[in-house]
Amino acid sequence: MLWRVPPETAPTRGPKQRSSVDAVVAAAVRIADADGIAALTMRAVATELGLTPMATYTYVPGKAELIDLMLDAVYRDMPRAELSGMSWRERVATIAAENRELLAGHPWVAYLPTTRPPLGPGLAAKYDHELRAFEGLGLTDVDMDAALTYVLGFVNAVARIAIDTERAAADSALTDRQWWERAAPVLERVFDAERYPLAARVGAAAGGAHDAAYSAHHAYEFGLARVVDGLARLIEKR
Incomplete structure (x- = not known):
C-alpha cells in the first residue's frame, strides 16, 4: 500500500469506488x-x-x-532544498530546518516511534535527500547514517518541547509570561536564593532573556550550533 502496488489477488472488476x-x-x-x-x-x-x-x-x-x-x-510532500553548492554546515542546517518545519506543521509526527518507520517512497526520498548533507566528507556509510540520526534526534527533541509549550498555553489559556506572573508571588515566599544561588542567578538571567522559562527558538539555535560543532570534530578527523 505504501508504494501503491496492487496485490496480486486484487479483483479486476467491481463497483466503482467513491474515494481512494x-x-x-x-x-x-x-x-x-x-x-x-x-x-x-x-x-x-x-x-x-x-x-x-x-x-x-x-x-x-x-x-x-x-x-x-x-x-x-x-x-x-515535505519541501526539499537543493543542497548542491552548500558547505556541509549549511547542508546540515538546511535539513534540520526542513524537519523543524515539518514537525511544526504536523505536530503529531514528533510523537510517533521511529525505530520501525514505514518503508515507503516518502521515507526513501527523505532519507536519500538528507544523507546528501554528509556526502563526500570522508565518513563511512554507518557514520553518515549515525550523523543524520543525531541531527534529527536533536530537532525532534526541541520540536516536542515547543509543541508541549504551545499546548500548555492553549490548555491553560495563559501565556508563559502570564503563568510566571501568577507563580512569582508564591515562588518569592518559598524559594531560598541563598540555598540555591546558581538556580536563582541563572534562572533569573534566562527568564529575563526569554521572557519565559524556556525559549524553543533559542534552544534550537544554540543546540544546532553545538550539534554541528560536534560533527565538525568527527569530520575533521577524516
Whole structure:
C-alpha cells in the first residue's frame, strides 16, 4: 500500500469506488493536524469523506496502517532544498530546518516511534535527500547514517518541547509570561536564593532573556550550533 502496488489477488472488476487511498490518507492528515493523533479514528475519516465507517476499511485495513501511510505521505510532500553548492554546515542546517518545519506543521509526527518507520517512497526520498548533507566528507556509510540520526534526534527533541509549550498555553489559556506572573508571588515566599544561588542567578538571567522559562527558538539555535560543532570534530578527523 505504501508504494501503491496492487496485490496480486486484487479483483479486476467491481463497483466503482467513491474515494481512494490517497483521499483517505489526506483526510486523516487533516484531522491529525487539526486535533492531534488521538482524534484520528476510522469513523472520523469516514465522516470527513462522507463515507460510512465500514467503507473506509475497503481502502485501508486499519488505523495502524493508516498512520504509516500518513507518515510516508508527509515525508513525501515535505519541501526539499537543493543542497548542491552548500558547505556541509549549511547542508546540515538546511535539513534540520526542513524537519523543524515539518514537525511544526504536523505536530503529531514528533510523537510517533521511529525505530520501525514505514518503508515507503516518502521515507526513501527523505532519507536519500538528507544523507546528501554528509556526502563526500570522508565518513563511512554507518557514520553518515549515525550523523543524520543525531541531527534529527536533536530537532525532534526541541520540536516536542515547543509543541508541549504551545499546548500548555492553549490548555491553560495563559501565556508563559502570564503563568510566571501568577507563580512569582508564591515562588518569592518559598524559594531560598541563598540555598540555591546558581538556580536563582541563572534562572533569573534566562527568564529575563526569554521572557519565559524556556525559549524553543533559542534552544534550537544554540543546540544546532553545538550539534554541528560536534560533527565538525568527527569530520575533521577524516
